[in-house]
Amino acid sequence: MIGLTTKQKSSTTIEVIQHKNGFELFENLMNRKASLAIVGLGYVGLPIALEFAKKMNVIGFDINKQRVDLMKHNIDPSDELESSAFANKTIDFVHEGEKMASAQFYIVAVPTPIDAFKMPDLGPLKGATKSVANVLKKGDYVVFESTVYPGCTDEICVPILEEVSGLKLNKDFKIGYSPERINPGDKKNTIDKIVKIVSGSDSESLDIIAEVYKTIITAGVHKATTIKVAEAAKIVENTQRDINIALMNELSQIFEKAGINTFDVLEAAGTKWNFLKFYPGLVGGHCIGVDPYYLMQRSLNLGHYPTLITAGRKINDDMPSKIAQNILEELKNKGKLPTESKILIMGVTFKENVTDIRNSKVADLVQCLSKYCKTIDVVDPLADSDDVKKHYGFKLKEKSSSNYDVIVCAVSHNEYLNLKEEDFLSMSDKTGLLFDIKGVYRGKIKTMTYKSL
Numbered sequence: 001m002i003g004l005t006t007k008q009k010s011s012t013t014i015e016v017i018q019h020k021n022g023f024e025l026f027e028n029l030m031n032r033k034a035s036l037a038i039v040g041l042g043y044v045g046l047p048i049a050l051e052f053a054k055k056m057n058v059i060g061f062d063i064n065k066q067r068v069d070l071m072k073h074n075i076d077p078s079d080e081l082e083s084s085a086f087a088n089k090t091i092d093f094v095h096e097g098e099k100m101a102s103a104q105f106y107i108v109a110v111p112t113p114i115d116a117f118k119m120p121d122l123g124p125l126k127g128a129t130k131s132v133a134n135v136l137k138k139g140d141y142v143v144f145e146s147t148v149y150p151g152c153t154d155e156i157c158v159p160i161l162e163e164v165s166g167l168k169l170n171k172d173f174k175i176g177y178s179p180e181r182i183n184p185g186d187k188k189n190t191i192d193k194i195v196k197i198v199s200g201s202d203s204e205s206l207d208i209i210a211e212v213y214k215t216i217i218t219a220g221v222h223k224a225t226t227i228k229v230a231e232a233a234k235i236v237e238n239t240q241r242d243i244n245i246a247l248m249n250e251l252s253q254i255f256e257k258a259g260i261n262t263f264d265v266l267e268a269a270g271t272k273w274n275f276l277k278f279y280p281g282l283v284g285g286h287c288i289g290v291d292p293y294y295l296m297q298r299s300l301n302l303g304h305y306p307t308l309i310t311a312g313r314k315i316n317d318d319m320p321s322k323i324a325q326n327i328l329e330e331l332k333n334k335g336k337l338p339t340e341s342k343i344l345i346m347g348v349t350f351k352e353n354v355t356d357i358r359n360s361k362v363a364d365l366v367q368c369l370s371k372y373c374k375t376i377d378v379v380d381p382l383a384d385s386d387d388v389k390k391h392y393g394f395k396l397k398e399k400s401s402s403n404y405d406v407i408v409c410a411v412s413h414n415e416y417l418n419l420k421e422e423d424f425l426s427m428s429d430k431t432g433l434l435f436d437i438k439g440v441y442r443g444k445i446k447t448m449t450y451k452s453l
């Protein structure tokens, strides 16, 4: 296959050079005669773009101009990366699709959310694929990183690429799928230290895509046998976590009735070498609480009803209302009226130590409680109050106050880990309830009423 490589000589002159095959494209990426474009610069796309920009010329494209403007000033709009992460990198941030035209290797990392009916919303993925298709040239490579159901890349993305560009897969251009396993907020398992699954539309593309990722992933790559296998592998990782957490959440409901602390049980059971360490909790965010719906949808399309996965999703999605019921029951036991009770919720992000509030189940808990309780103060040291207001309709309190009847520790941010009973007593009193969703203060609360999942 003969491909065209464009070399940016200056901002106005583009010299076109040819590469004979993917191996030459790889060489051209490494010697900076060719460039790599990342489409979608969010939690996933930006760290990858900056990692590649240490080794090769990168074009970072995002449709959101505001975000692009911040990145041009070395600011990560997702608040994950320090400005130093942008230093000494060869990267151009652009918000117009045409400006990706000089790239030859494209990586797509746009969101794959669900809609109001919990069905896959492929709008961003289709839009991004179209943007790439508009500038696709002979010899180019396109790798998808967004989490999708098995079959999506071949059935949805390839037809868009072929129809819009008029080119043919494997004759004129090649594709691959390489799921992202980044864990935002995790400073230990950084992107370079997580083995990368790669796949390609033929054996040459598999090798080339593996080589490209090996330049930034020190942990190495795993070559999946097919694109569908790589797609399924990612979705299975998150579905497995979802189901295991659902089991813990179901156990916590049983043990609540049995008067046993679930975390005590898990600590004891965890002494066996093959007991898996999962804990009950709220499953929010854009991965574990979303990806299984993609698999469920595909499963139904294939004629199989996914009993266990569906049940797991329902158990986890019902947790905010179960916790709210539990709190209301406790208030009743204490002879307190919900309408006159004051509640403090600590933490609103979808998990600890991140600023991300997408699909926050704490917000669902606030909504459930607000049907009965008038005063609910929500604090979070990391979340942005305007963002919370925009997405969920309530503002964060700058500071907690006092005389709370219920304190819910919903997210175990580092900042909360060392709080002691005196701290809670200063915001409540002995008749107060501390609902510790994650079991952080287990064994430390002696006078207040203590509950965890």
Ligand SMILES: NC(=O)c1ccc[n+]([C@@H]2O[C@H](COP(=O)([O-])OP(=O)(O)OC[C@H]3O[C@@H](n4cnc5c(N)ncnc54)[C@H](O)[C@@H]3O)[C@@H](O)[C@H]2O)c1
Residues within 6 Å of the ligand: 039, 040, 041, 042, 043, 044, 045, 061, 062, 063, 064, 067, 078, 109, 110, 111, 112, 124, 125, 127, 128, 129, 131, 145, 146, 147, 148, 180, 181, 182, 183, 184, 286, 287
């Ligand atoms: N965030 C995670 O922890 C994580 C981990 C592994 C995999 N994933 C998967 O990676 C993908 C991206 O997730 P994310 O968290 O980075 O999303 P995100 O919402 O943080 O960022 C996506 C970016 O893509 C941009 N975008 C949207 N549509 C676009 C388009 N048509 N063209 C160009 N840019 C567009 C948005 O403006 C945004 O900046 C999803 O499929 C997600 O499931 C996410």
